[in-house]
Amino acid sequence: MNTSRKKHSARSRSRVQPSLRGALLSAEARLRAKADATKQSNLCSGMDCFAGARNDDLNGVPHHLPLPRIAQIAPIQGLVAGDFDGDGNADIIAVQNSYSPIPSVGRFDGGLGQMLRGDGRGGFVAVPAAKSGLVVPGDAKALAMIDLDGDGWPDFIATRNNGTTLAFRNSRIAGRNSLCIRLRGAAGNPSGVGARISVELAGGLRQAAEVHAGSGYFSQSAAACFFGYPDSSPPLRVHVRWPSGSTTVHEVTGRPASLVLQATA
Numbered sequence: 001m002n003t004s005r006k007k008h009s010a011r012s013r014s015r016v017q018p019s020l021r022g023a024l025l026s027a028e029a030r031l032r033a034k035a036d037a038t039k040q041s042n043l044c045s046g047m048d049c050f051a052g053a054r055n056d057d058l059n060g061v062p063h064h065l066p067l068p069r070i071a072q073i074a075p076i077q078g079l080v081a082g083d084f085d086g087d088g089n090a091d092i093i094a095v096q097n098s099y100s101p102i103p104s105v106g107r108f109d110g111g112l113g114q115m116l117r118g119d120g121r122g123g124f125v126a127v128p129a130a131k132s133g134l135v136v137p138g139d140a141k142a143l144a145m146i147d148l149d150g151d152g153w154p155d156f157i158a159t160r161n162n163g164t165t166l167a168f169r170n171s172r173i174a175g176r177n178s179l180c181i182r183l184r185g186a187a188g189n190p191s192g193v194g195a196r197i198s199v200e201l202a203g204g205l206r207q208a209a210e211v212h213a214g215s216g217y218f219s220q221s222a223a224a225c226f227f228g229y230p231d232s233s234p235p236l237r238v239h240v241r242w243p244s245g246s247t248t249v250h251e252v253t254g255r256p257a258s259l260v261l262q263a264t265a
Helices: 010-016 018-042
Strands: 051-055 062-066 076-082 091-096 114-118 124-127 140-146 155-160 166-168 176-184 196-201 206-210 224-230 235-241 247-251 258-262
Touching (some): 206 224
Parallel strands (some): 076 140
Antiparallel strands (some): 076 091, 155 166, 196 206, 235 247
8 A cells, every 4th residue: 555645734635625725715814813922911010901991091982001011910800899908099908819720821929919009090008018018929809898896897808719818907097987888778788789989079079889689709898988088078968869760969967987877758
């Protein structure tokens, strides 16, 4: 038997089967396109999938910015946003790493968790772990926000695959405050999921947050909203737009750590 007749190259086979030639060329074209995309992505700084939005122009058009490089050292699995230091600006806390990526890539284990302090204009600055106290090594997954000790400040719980669950207590900062607001909704929606809470401060600013369910990797934060403010600008009133579409206004006296607001009938 002459085996040389069976040793056809892919190109020679494509002469016999035109449809096969088209498939081979399509595969080659896909590989070239993928290589070109990889080259182009290497020219970009930061990871566009993790970006803040800065409203710089007068028309309010958002400009997307990459998060700090240290926040991109490993994949982010759990993330919560809110004012965690009482300065009136939204911050981000995230936990990282992944021990189960594809074999050709290997696992990601360089992250220790991140606190990103917001500047009030859409930008974020990484806070060193030695200062924030947030250290979550290992294969971190879920991150939930809850007031563990009832002081009105948001605390955090992080879970890790094959590791212990970690809890972080957020301590009060001198000259700053935090207000925790919970809703008591109508039957069928006792937590008021979908409601929009807006807090009007004495300094003229207004902060807003929405009550939501589900907040990350198989996790759910408490159905509460947290609002930070300085001593010089306490909250005056709270506006609630309920899921039904109705609105209520609640006056605030003093500086309570928490409020529970009831839906109207």
